[in-house]
Amino acid sequence: MSTFIILIFMCAAQVGAKIYSHYHLFKVIPQNQFQLTGLKAMFEDGDYKIDFWIAPSSVNRTTEFLVPPSYVSRVKGILHSLDAETHILNKNIQEVIDQENEEQAHNGSQYTAYASNSVTDKYASYNEIKNLLHSYETKYKHLSVIKFGKSFEGRDLVAIKFSTGPGKRVIFVESGMHCREWISIASSLKIIERMATTLGQDPEIDELLRLYDWIFVPTVNPDGYYYTHNFDRMWRKNRRPINFFCTGTDLNRNFAAGWGGPGASPNPCNPTFRGTSVFSEPEAKALASFVKLVQPIAFFSVHAYSQYIMTPYGYTYKKPADSMELTHLAHKAAAAIKAVNGLKFTVGTPPELLYIATGGAYDWAKLEANVKYSYAFELRPTQSYGNGFLLPKRNIKPSSLELFAALKTFAKGFYNR
Ligand SMILES: [Zn+2]
Structure with missing residues (x-):
C-alpha cells in the first residue's frame, strides 16, 4: 500500500466521531476459576475488540465490558461455553452517547435547582x-x-x-x-x-x-x-x-x-x-x-x-x-x-x-x-x-x-x- 493511500485511510478514520451503534454492555460475575480464566483470556486478547470497563479480577467480582455488534454472538458463545451467567446491561450504547450529546447542547434547562x-x-x-x-x-x-x-x-x-x-x-x-x-x-x-x-x-x-x-x-x-x-x-x-x-x-x-x-x-x-x-x-x-x-x-x-x-x-x-x-x-x-x-x-x-x-x-x-x-x-x-x-x-x-x-x-x- 502506498504512503499516499495509507494517509487517505488515516484521514478518513479521523472524520467524525466513532459510532457505538448496537455495542452491547455485558456484565458477568464469574462464579468459579474456570469462568474467571475465560474472562481474563478475553481481557488479554485484543482481537475481540472488547472494551473492559471493569476488568475481570477474581471469583464473585463483577466485570463489565463493551462488545461491538459483530462480536456479540461470538462473545455470547464463549460465555455460554464457560457456563457463565450473563447480563446485558445495554444493547445500544450509542443511544446513551446521543442522549449525553443532546443534554450537553441544552445547557442548564431542566436542572435549575442548582446555581447555573x-x-x-x-x-x-x-x-x-x-x-x-x-x-x-x-x-x-x-x-x-x-x-x-x-x-x-x-x-x-x-x-x-x-x-x-x-x-x-x-x-x-x-x-x-x-x-x-x-x-x-x-x-x-x-x-x-x-x-x-x-x-x-x-x-x-x-x-x-x-x-x-x-x-x-x-x-x-x-x-x-x-x-x-x-x-x-x-x-x-x-x-x-x-x-x-x-x-x-x-x-x-x-x-x-x-x-x-x-x-x-x-x-x-x-x-x-x-x-x-x-x-x-x-x-x-x-x-x-x-x-x-x-x-x-x-x-x-x-x-x-x-x-x-x-x-x-x-x-x-x-x-x-x-x-x-x-x-x-x-x-x-x-x-x-x-x-x-x-x-x-x-x-x-x-x-x-x-x-x-x-x-x-x-x-x-x-x-x-x-x-x-x-x-x-x-x-x-x-x-x-x-x-x-x-x-x-x-x-x-x-x-x-x-x-x-x-x-x-x-x-x-x-x-x-
Ligand atoms: Zn480511572
Whole structure:
C-alpha cells in the first residue's frame, strides 16, 4: 500500500466521531476459576475488540465490558461455553452517547435547582476549562494558574493553586487521567469553581483555605479528553502513538510504582498499556515532577466509576505501615459522603476491591514522592448502573458535593497529625 493511500485511510478514520451503534454492555460475575480464566483470556486478547470497563479480577467480582455488534454472538458463545451467567446491561450504547450529546447542547434547562454556570454544569471541553481557570486568575487574588508541562499534542498541562497566605501545607487533587471518566473532571471543576468564587461567603471554603493550600489539576490527560469529546467517547489512554496500529498509554499504569507488573498490559493495543518505559509519557512525567516540587501532604487521584475510596497500595497486596490510619480516615470520608446523598462508598485497596494495578499515580505518590496521605476515588455510579461512564450531567453537582465532603473530611483529619 502506498504512503499516499495509507494517509487517505488515516484521514478518513479521523472524520467524525466513532459510532457505538448496537455495542452491547455485558456484565458477568464469574462464579468459579474456570469462568474467571475465560474472562481474563478475553481481557488479554485484543482481537475481540472488547472494551473492559471493569476488568475481570477474581471469583464473585463483577466485570463489565463493551462488545461491538459483530462480536456479540461470538462473545455470547464463549460465555455460554464457560457456563457463565450473563447480563446485558445495554444493547445500544450509542443511544446513551446521543442522549449525553443532546443534554450537553441544552445547557442548564431542566436542572435549575442548582446555581447555573454554563461551563461547570456540563461536561466542559478542555478549552472551556482552561479559559475558565484563566478567567478566575484575572478576577481573584487567592488563586493562580500554573502550567506545569505540555501534553504529547502540545496542550498545556494546567493546575490551579489556591492560597490565602504563606506557610501552609498543600493538598493535591488530580483528575481525568482516564479521560472518558468525565464525572471525575466535572466534579473537581465544580469544587474549583466554589473555591474560586465563594471565598469570604462560604464558611466551609474559608476554613479549608485557612488550613491548607490546594492544588487541582482538572485534566491530567488533555489530549485524551479532547479525543473523547470529538472522536471517541470511550477513549481511556493518552494520545501518543506507539506503533502503526495502536495509540496511547494508560497514564495510570505509567508511574514508577511496581511498573511493568500485573494489572498493566505490555500490549500497546490494550486499554491498560503500561507505556514503553516508566514515565515514557509526557503527561505522567510532568505530573510527577510537579508533585515532587510541591511536596503535598496529601495526594488524591479522582477516577470513576464504582463508588470506592481506595487506600494504598494498588500494585501489591502488601499495605504501608500506616495503613490503619489511612483506612480509618477513609472510612470517615465515606461516612461524610453518605451524609450528602445517601450513597455508599466502599473503602479498600485496589487488590481488595478490584484488582492489582501497577504503575499507578497514587501508589507512586506514597512510595516515591513521600506523600503520607495518598488515595484514589472511584466516583459514582455503582457497578451495574448500566451506563458506567455515561452519566447524565445532572449528576455533576451531587457528585461534586460528595467529593467535596470527602476532601473536607480528609483535610480536617490530616490537620492535627
Ligand atoms: Zn480511572
